Amino acid sequence: MECPACGKSMVEKDFGGVQVDVCSKGCKGIWFDWQELVQLDENSEGAGNALEEALKSPRFKQEDRERLFCPKCGMAMHVHKYSSAKEVSVDECYGCGGFFLDSGEIKEIRDQYMSEEERDAYVDKLLADIPEFKELEEETKREKSKLRAPAGRKLVKFLRRDEFMLGT
Ligand SMILES: [Zn+2]
Numbered sequence: 182m183e184c185p186a187c188g189k190s191m192v193e194k195d196f197g198g199v200q201v202d203v204c205s206k207g208c209k210g211i212w213f214d215w216q217e218l219v220q221l222d223e224n225s226e227g228a229g230n231a232l233e234e235a236l237k238s239p240r241f242k243q244e245d246r247e248r249l250f251c252p253k254c255g256m257a258m259h260v261h262k263y264s265s266a267k268e269v270s271v272d273e274c275y276g277c278g279g280f281f282l283d284s285g286e287i288k289e290i291r292d293q294y295m296s297e298e299e300r301d302a303y304v305d306k307l308l309a310d311i312p313e314f315k316e317l318e319e320e321t322k323r324e325k326s327k328l329r330a331p332a333g334r335k336l337v338k339f340l341r342r343d344e345f346m347l348g349t
């Protein structure tokens with residue numbers, strides 16, 4: 182799969198027992214998808230190692246970057262601002278359920294304090310942000326949310342593992 186940001190080919194990596202694609206030859210961005218995220222066990226040791234590795238990546242993002250297109254299904258991706266951190270944004274493909282994080286964004290997200298309530302509010306915002314989602318029938322919305330909500334929650338929870346002992 183090609184990196185949506187820089188076009189280099191991405192490498193599959195084990196991230197706490199789930200497969201993610203990492204742009205290790207290029208911009209160091211990380212690709213997650215909903216299916217993988219819901220399976221992520223954020224307490225596993227593997228997740229710890231993967232997170233530690235990701236935190237080492239330097240911050241990289243082109244300021245004037247064009248909208249990204251999903252490397253899997255080609256749909257234009259949506260940008261979600263991360264809470265108060267204006268410069269941090271998560272790109273999501275609503276078509277196939279992929280998330281793209283630029284290199285260093287994991288660290289920036291972790292450096293922002295968020296309470297439990299704020300985290301829930303952020304996930305709700307994540308779900309509501311997508312114009313296509315708003316237009317869906319109530320029932321379809323509920324169906325889609327069944328996978329999207331837990332995936333979003335997992336992602337945020339994983340990124341915010343404050344109890345995480347790095348380097349142990
Ligand atoms: Zn890249």
Ligand SMILES: [Zn+2]
Pocket residue numbers: 251252253254255256274275276277278279
């Ligand atoms: Zn897609």
